[in-house]
Amino acid sequence: MNNLIYLDNAATTFCSQIVAQKLAEFFSMPHGNPSGVHKLSLKSAKLIQEAREFFATSFQVKPTQVIFTASGTEANNLALSGMLQRSKRRIILTTPIEHASVLKTLESWAKRGFELCFLKINSQGQVDLDDLAQKLSAETALVSVMAVNNEIGTIAPLKTMGEIIRKKNRNILFHVDAVQAFGKVPLEFKNWNIDLLSISSHKIHGPIGAGALIMSDRVLLEPLLYGGGQEDGLRSGTESVGMILGFYWAAQEILKNQLENYQKISELKAYFMEGLKKLSCDIQMNSPEQSSPYILNISFKGCESEVLIRMLEEENIFTSSGASCNSRHRKSSHVLKAIGLSDKDIFGTIRFSFSPETKKEEIDKTLEILPRILERLRYVSH
Ligand SMILES: Cc1ncc(COP(=O)(O)O)c(C=O)c1O
Incomplete structure (x- = not known):
């Protein structure tokens, strides 16, 4: 593809x-x-x-x-x-x-x-x-x-x-x-x-x-x-x-390449987080500040992650809502529950996870597409 x-x-x-x-x-x-x-x-x-x-x-x-x-x-x-x-x-x-x-x-x-x-x-x-x-x-x-x-x-x-x-x-x-x-x-x-x-x-x-x-x-x-x-x-x-x-x-x-990858992906994740914070949408970062640079978990308030994932997929962006075993069976995440998230926030959760192959341009593209999708979602749910 x-x-x-x-x-x-x-x-x-x-x-x-x-x-x-x-x-x-x-x-x-x-x-x-x-x-x-x-x-x-x-x-x-x-x-x-x-x-x-x-x-x-x-x-x-x-x-x-x-x-x-x-x-x-x-x-x-x-x-x-x-x-x-x-x-x-x-x-x-x-x-x-x-x-x-x-x-x-x-x-x-x-x-x-x-x-x-x-x-x-x-x-x-x-x-x-x-x-x-x-x-x-x-x-x-x-x-x-x-x-x-x-x-x-x-x-x-x-x-x-x-x-x-x-x-x-x-x-x-x-x-x-x-x-x-x-x-x-x-x-x-x-x-x-x-x-x-x-x-x-x-x-x-x-x-x-x-x-x-x-x-x-x-x-x-x-x-x-x-x-x-x-x-x-x-x-x-x-x-x-x-x-x-x-x-x-x-x-x-x-x-x-572990050290070099760690540095590169840390920068990429920080860049993505900065970009997300600038979007005019209500989000909550669920990943701790000092976490693995490879994983970023976010709640998009008021959105349903399953719909968001599908809409991102239509734009050729592949993500998930958390553990693959939970996603398939539409089970609420035991991890997010255990760290105190409400069911409402859990259902708006997306996990973005990176690799050494992830490019800055791909992050830019995701940041460009996300507001459009979130706007459409808001429109549909009102
Ligand atoms: C933390 C953790 N442990 C274990 C597993 C299971 O590994 P495998 O998919 O190789 O069975 C996974 C897979 O997602 C995982 O993330």
């Missing part, structure tokens, strides 16, 4: 051209099952090992501490269920603004006798650190928080949280859903005392169909999938060699 303005990168990113080309090359060549013994198999196994070593080096862990999965959702499920199946301690701490792949998994464990406790958050989506310190106990099995919130972009104070948890009790495991953070904002696995960290390929311009769980050396998990014992017995099933390689190549690219 020509002239497409894609501002929905938190939902998924377009596969990088370099990655797409390398993948096309890879898929045009014969390749074997990585568990086999002939040379085509050995080549596949070697390629996966190269990818594993890259992620291991990035997070300063051993290659055996990198488990490839099919998605961020699967990495979250493996981290949480894999750990809780073995846990004698029964309390789980999390926040009310986690992704569904964390919340639903933990809710399922609450039905099986675990106590699920929610940490207090403020109107910016920030965890109350005193509440964390207070709620931790010898009975706590696990703390699970996201590094960057997928709807509003709040960045969690992971370093401080890791210190608080470790100080309280060395046995408590710390899980971080870093799907919206990896390759985008600073993230330190070892120094921040993280035990389990989930990442996903399609949020960093890799193909949909790969994710990974990074584990500290003190974690012992029960697998979710049993079978041939791939991924050190933790994720049976023939490895998706192409998807893993695509993830690896995308990670190489994004990590190399």
